[in-house]
Amino acid sequence: xxxxxxxxxxLTSKRRTSIPPYKDHSLTTVAPNxxxxxxxxxxxxxxxxxxxxxxxxxxxxxxxxxxxxxLLKDTGNWWRYSIDVKEFKRFKPHGSETTLAENxxxxxxxxxxxxxxxxxxxxxxxxxxxxxxxxxLETPDAPKSRRLEFVGDSITAGAKNDGPAxxxxxxxxxxxxxYGPQLARLLDADYSIVAKSGEGVIHNWAEPWPGKxxxxxxxxxxxxxxxxxxxxxxxxxxKDFPVDGxxxxxxxxDFSDQKRKPTEAEFVQGYKKLIQTIRxxxxxxxxxxxxxxxxxxxxxxxxxxxxxxxxxxxxxDKKLHYIGIxxxxxxxxxxxxxxxxxxxxxxxxxxxxxxxKDKVAAIxxxx
Numbered sequence: 001x002x003x004x005x006x007x008x009x010x011l012t013s014k015r016r017t018s019i020p021p022y023k024d025h026s027l028t029t030v031a032p033n034x035x036x037x038x039x040x041x042x043x044x045x046x047x048x049x050x051x052x053x054x055x056x057x058x059x060x061x062x063x064x065x066x067x068x069x070x071l072l073k074d075t076g077n078w079w080r081y082s083i084d085v086k087e088f089k090r091f092k093p094h095g096s097e098t099t100l101a102e103n104x105x106x107x108x109x110x111x112x113x114x115x116x117x118x119x120x121x122x123x124x125x126x127x128x129x130x131x132x133x134x135x136x137l138e139t140p141d142a143p144k145s146r147r148l149e150f151v152g153d154s155i156t157a158g159a160k161n162d163g164p165a166x167x168x169x170x171x172x173x174x175x176x177x178x179y180g181p182q183l184a185r186l187l188d189a190d191y192s193i194v195a196k197s198g199e200g201v202i203h204n205w206a207e208p209w210p211g212k213x214x215x216x217x218x219x220x221x222x223x224x225x226x227x228x229x230x231x232x233x234x235x236x237x238x239k240d241f242p243v244d245g246x247x248x249x250x251x252x253x254d255f256s257d258q259k260r261k262p263t264e265a266e267f268v269q270g271y272k273k274l275i276q277t278i279r280x281x282x283x284x285x286x287x288x289x290x291x292x293x294x295x296x297x298x299x300x301x302x303x304x305x306x307x308x309x310x311x312x313x314x315x316x317d318k319k320l321h322y323i324g325i326x327x328x329x330x331x332x333x334x335x336x337x338x339x340x341x342x343x344x345x346x347x348x349x350x351x352x353x354x355x356x357k358d359k360v361a362a363i364x365x366x367x
Contacts, residue, residue, distance in 0.1 A: 026133040032126050036137035037061045041192040042223050042236060053123040053224025055157050055175030056193040058114035065135030067102040070113060075122030080176065082112045090116065097130060108138055114176045118157040118195055119225025121170060146189035146366065147242065150180030151216060151278065152249035154197035155293055160338035161346050179344065179352035180247065186357045187366060192241055196225055200253035202262055202270035209260050216250055217274040221281065238281050245286040245364050246278055251301045252292045252342065264304055271308040279317065286319045286364055293352060294342045295330040302327070321363050323356065331355055
């Protein structure tokens with residue numbers, strides 16, 4: 001499935017007063033609705049500003065010339081970029097523009113720009129690029145014919161995977177290197193991430209019982225992350241980034257309260273609601289439910305997730321599947337976690353992706 005965005009390019013020139021070392025350097029501004037900018041994940045796209053509020057949302061384009069700046073207004077999120085398929089570099093936007101590259105060799109260059117931190121860190125506003133005067137954006141590689149979406153909590157968001165474990169929580173997250181994007185790349189698929197640290201199916205981390213906060217079945221319908229219910233929350237239109245398969249990895253936070261655990265009836269009812277919410281919005285997609293990764297979550301979560309899947313399969317959902325994780329013993333060793341038996345490091349995420357690769361491919365018919 002190839003998608004092409006038929007959006008008119010808008011170029012305007014503006015002069016800079018700064019003087020580079022060798023010559024007066026003027027730049028061309030490329031608007032965010034330029035035809036050769038590709039968007040992946042949940043974006044609200046506009047002529048002057050495109051906004052995102054999830055981790056691992058990303059952009060691809062090709063450009064000519066020797067330099068490029070991104071016009072990115074942000075609230076403190078980390079971003080990463082790669083030019084010409086080289087190692088990703090991390091940055092935090094400051095002001096209205098950030099230089100990504102200069103003094104490149106003349107010619108055409110590839111750019112990938114991805115948000116590294118999850119939705120609760122706020123909404124990012126992308127306002128286009130600045131490139132050398134006389135340069136242009138060129139057609140990037142065609143999008144993949146496969147698309148996956150990953151729905152989950154801090155593990156899917158990549159929390160603590162960018163170490164050291166003692167670092168500030170918001171500074172050690174690289175959503176693009178969580179197990180979901182790594183799995184998607186193994187399967188030659190593009191991807192979307194809908195993940196929030198601390199969130200559960202019916203009970204969030206440190207939430208009082210009974211849970212009345214925002215949970216995943218509420219959040220899934222929104223373009224951005226919101227921590228409160230409101231009629232003004234922007235609704236997501238799945239036609240803006242349709243996916244072939246959706247992987248749900250939930251349940252860890254539901255069992256995190258040492259004083260109170262969910263009952264079977266509570267959890268199964270909530271998990272079925274989550275599946276049905278996703279199915280309602282994606283009637284043709286394949287949905288794959290996985291057991292929580294941390295082995296300490298226990299056998300009840302595994303059994304109750306499978307029970308939820310079995311019940312809805314029996315009721316007629318033939319594109320719904322379950323994959324166990326720890327049935328034959330813990331998939332991950334303690335050294336695969338960020339010192340807490342819960343959050344996989346990038347290497348641990350790679351193990352999860354490798355474990356799921358053939359299983360997901362078989363379910364999706366991608367062998």
